[in-house]
Amino acid sequence: MNRHLVCNNLVKAFGGFRAVNDVSLAVPKDEIRAIIGPNGAGKSTLFNLLTGFFPPTSGRILYKDKDITNEPAYRRVKRGFSRSFQTPKIFPELSVRQNVYLAVQAYYSRSFEWNIFKFRSLDLPGKTEDLLRMFDLARHGGQLAGSLSHGDQRILEICMVMALEPAVLLLDEPTSGMSEVETNKTIDLLMKIYEEDPITMVIIEHDMRVVRRISHHITVLHQGALIAEGTYADIEADDTVRKAYFGEVR
Amino acid sequence: MIWSKKDILWIGAVGGLFAVLPLLLPKIGSSIPVGTEIMIWGIFATGFNILLGGTGILSFGHAAFFGLAGYATGLLILKDRLPLALAIPAAVLGAFLAAALIGALIIRKRGIYFAMLTIAFGQMFYFIASQWNSLTGGLDGLTGFKRTVFLGFDIKPEVNFFYFVFGFFLLTLLFVRALLNSSIGKTLVAIRENVHRAEFLGIDVKKYQHFAFVASATFSGLAGALYALLLNFAFPELLHWKTSGDAVLMSVIGGMRAFFGPLVGAGIFVFLRDIISTYTIHWALPLGAIFVVFVLFFQKGILGIFERGNGR
Numbered sequence: 001m002n003r004h005l006v007c008n009n010l011v012k013a014f015g016g017f018r019a020v021n022d023v024s025l026a027v028p029k030d031e032i033r034a035i036i037g038p039n040g041a042g043k044s045t046l047f048n049l050l051t052g053f054f055p056p057t058s059g060r061i062l063y064k065d066k067d068i069t070n071e072p073a074y075r076r077v078k079r080g081f082s083r084s085f086q087t088p089k090i091f092p093e094l095s096v097r098q099n100v101y102l103a104v105q106a107y108y109s110r111s112f113e114w115n116i117f118k119f120r121s122l123d124l125p126g127k128t129e130d131l132l133r134m135f136d137l138a139r140h141g142g143q144l145a146g147s148l149s150h151g152d153q154r155i156l157e158i159c160m161v162m163a164l165e166p167a168v169l170l171l172d173e174p175t176s177g178m179s180e181v182e183t184n185k186t187i188d189l190l191m192k193i194y195e196e197d198p199i200t201m202v203i204i205e206h207d208m209r210v211v212r213r214i215s216h217h218i219t220v221l222h223q224g225a226l227i228a229e230g231t232y233a234d235i236e237a238d239d240t241v242r243k244a245y246f247g248e249v250r
Numbered sequence: 251m252i253w254s255k256k257d258i259l260w261i262g263a264v265g266g267l268f269a270v271l272p273l274l275l276p277k278i279g280s281s282i283p284v285g286t287e288i289m290i291w292g293i294f295a296t297g298f299n300i301l302l303g304g305t306g307i308l309s310f311g312h313a314a315f316f317g318l319a320g321y322a323t324g325l326l327i328l329k330d331r332l333p334l335a336l337a338i339p340a341a342v343l344g345a346f347l348a349a350a351l352i353g354a355l356i357i358r359k360r361g362i363y364f365a366m367l368t369i370a371f372g373q374m375f376y377f378i379a380s381q382w383n384s385l386t387g388g389l390d391g392l393t394g395f396k397r398t399v400f401l402g403f404d405i406k407p408e409v410n411f412f413y414f415v416f417g418f419f420l421l422t423l424l425f426v427r428a429l430l431n432s433s434i435g436k437t438l439v440a441i442r443e444n445v446h447r448a449e450f451l452g453i454d455v456k457k458y459q460h461f462a463f464v465a466s467a468t469f470s471g472l473a474g475a476l477y478a479l480l481l482n483f484a485f486p487e488l489l490h491w492k493t494s495g496d497a498v499l500m501s502v503i504g505g506m507r508a509f510f511g512p513l514v515g516a517g518i519f520v521f522l523r524d525i526i527s528t529y530t531i532h533w534a535l536p537l538g539a540i541f542v543v544f545v546l547f548f549q550k551g552i553l554g555i556f557e558r559g560n561g562r
Contacts, residue, residue: 051450077452089450091443102440105433106451164452 003065004029004200005050005168010059012045019045020056021224027217030198034205034215036235038244041221043204044086047172050202051083052076063168078110080167084174086204088157092146096137096156099145101128103163127163135159135189151182158186162193168200175210183207187214220244252428261423264510268416272409280524282408283480288520289412289419290476295500295512296426297469302498303506304430305462306442310494311352311368314375315345315467316474317489321379321392323475324484328395335401338475345471346464353463357456372491380486391485395478405479415476422469427509429465438462470497499537503544505551514552 005027012020020042027033035043049056052073061069068076091099104127132138135155140148145156158174174190175183187210194201205211211218211232218235220228222244228235235241253261271285294316301307322341326332332340356367379386386392397405405411429435440448441455449455478484487493496519497512504515519537526533548555 053446073449074452074454077450083450085446089444089447091440091447093443094439102436103451105436106440106448106453109433109437110452160447160451 003062004031005202006062007050008060008062010046010049010061011057012042012049012054013057018224020049022059023221023224023226024059025219025226025229027200027202030200031216032194032201032203032214034203034211034218035221036205036208036211036218037221040223042224043221044172045224046221047083047170047202047204051081051170077164081170082161082164082166082168083170084154084157084161084172086172086176088150088153090145090153090157090160092144094145095142096145096148097128097132097141099156100131100137100159100163101125103160104128104131107164131159131163135162136185151178154178155182155186158190166199168202171201171203173204173206175205175207183210190214252431253424254431257427257431260510261420261427264423264513265416265420268419272412280521282412284520284524286408286412286415286480287477288517289415290473290480291496291500291516291520292513293419293422293476294470294473295497295504295516296422296509297466297473298497299466299501299506299512300426300429300438300469301462301466302501303508303511304435304442305438305459307459307462308365308498309368309463309466310365310491310498311370311372312467312470312497313489313491313493314352314372315349315470316477316493317379317484317486318348318375319345319471319474320478320484320488321386323478324392324395325385327397328392334397334399334405334479338400338472341475342468342471345474346468349464349467349471350460353460353467357460357463368494369491372489372494376486376489376491379489386484386486389486391483393483396482397479411480415480418472418476422472423513426469430509434458434461499541501551503541503551505553505555507550508553511551511553518552 003026006025008024010020010023011018023042023046035046037043048054050061052068052071052075055070059069060067063076063079063081068079091102094102101124104124108122108124129138132141135158137152137156137159140152145153148156154174154177158171161169161171175186178186190201191214203215205215215232218230218232219226220235220238220241227244228238228241230238268285268289272282275282275285294312298309298312301309319341322344323337326337326340327334352371356364356371359367380389382388397411399405400414403410403414405414430438437448437453437458440451440453441458445455474488477488500515500519501512502515503518504513505511522537522540523533526536544551
């Protein structure tokens with residue numbers, strides 16, 4: 001249970017610079033974990049290691065006790081990983097509907113790739129419309145994804161990420177660049193999804209109100225290293241964190 | 251449905267137009283083999299566009315597969331070694347296998363490096379063909395073979411050969427259209443539009459890119475086999491990277507995002523070359539100028555000007 005997603009002594013060096021320096025952490029199943037830290041703390045780099053965007057310089061990553069350290073990203077997706085990016089990675093030249101359709105198709109074709117008849121019997125357009133409605137994107141369905149507002153592009157990416165019905169969801173600053181209304185809407189939606197069917201979530205977030213609202217546990221990174229871990233109250237009371245992150249408030 | 255009603259209608263219309271070309275062409279001062287050649291380059295360019303327009307990968311090496319199958323066809327039917335009905339599939343299979351092998355070696359490289367490697371491999375084939383005199387006839391090319399009968403159908407006359415190629419041409423259009431409509435085709439579009447997002451949707455990007463490379467090269471092979479039969483001749487320029495460049499040029503002129511774009515480009519290319527070359531041997535100059543105009547002002551090609559959703 002406690003060894004769901006684990007990394008041991010992860011290091012990622014770019015030249016002589018250690019963007020992630022000896023980070024070990026364990027995220028239990030169905031926990032919502034926030035990763036916080038000032039800019040340049042190595043949060044996104046850690047994400048890229050966890051999701052297989054690039055391999056670590058050293059250290060190991062385990063998922064359900066399987067070593068996935070050197071597994072390419074698409075294999076991890078097949079294990080149930082799904083991620084968003086700091087700048088949304090969508091298909092800007094395709095319509096919003098096509099974007100979601102491609103995600104739905106990718107999810108179902110990974111189970112039915114060699115079973116054409118089963119695959120053909122699936123109602124992919126129907127599932128696409130369901131998702132569009134769920135994420136309040138139906139009215140933009142025919143619009144080019146690249147023409148959406150920044151906030152809506154993020155919501156679209158989260159929609160595509162959720163189309164994969166992930167077991168481990170990794171969101172890189174899901175609410176940055178969103179208005180307060182959009183932020184609340186997105187967080188409400190994520191919480192609703194979680195309450196209906198809990199999954200493991202790892203979220204990089206800057207907005208401490210969001211962190212406070214959704215996370216069970218918090219990991220604090222500073223200059224590539226893990227400096228604290230605990231509940232919101234623990235972190236708030238931690239002197240090291242205050243020094244590094246809150247900049248000595250009070 | 252593997253084809254929409256619109257697909258069938260358009261392919262039917264294009265098929266109908268080509269079916270009457272042997273009657274039309276001589277009346278406008280052209281000839282039947284020009285029509286045959288348009289279809290052959292149409293097969294080459296339409297297949298090539300699975301890779302270029304469909305997946306977003308630029309290759310300058312597909313002439314290698316075009317020429318390989320051309321030489322293979324000539325060598326296999328030389329001195330009646332094999333009947334045509336076996337020689338053509340064998341030549342296409344050869345192109346398929348060569349592409350599978352070369353693709354496996356180079357598909358991991360990105361962008362410009364990939365394009366450079368395709369040129370390198372293509373030129374390797376070119377030099378082999380131009381130097382191996384005893385097998386290929388060297389720089390003089392391979393002669394001495396003649397198309398005769400295909401499963402009892404006499405393809406010697408120009409008209410008959412036209413309709414013989416026409417059959418392959420229609421099958422190519424139907425097959426490529428079905429492929430692009432399929433979930434595989436849509437996956438290729440995902441890779442073209444955002445390779446990272448595609449990967450994080452769980453798509454094995456390299457596998458699909460390799461597939462697109464091999465599929466397009468197989469059509470290059472088919473076109474090459476038919477071209478050698480059209481001319482009863484195979485020569486090193488078939489393998490040259492400039493021949494690959496012609497396929498790129500056709501796709502760009504016609505519009506690589508539209509299904510019929512490469513075919514329209516092939517038609518214009520062959521037709522103009524035929525007309526211009528009666529006046530000057532420097533036919534590449536005006537064609538190059540047209541290419542420049544399209545790249546600068548009509549990036550979506552001729553069909554891009556009319557296009558609204560067609561061919562996606």
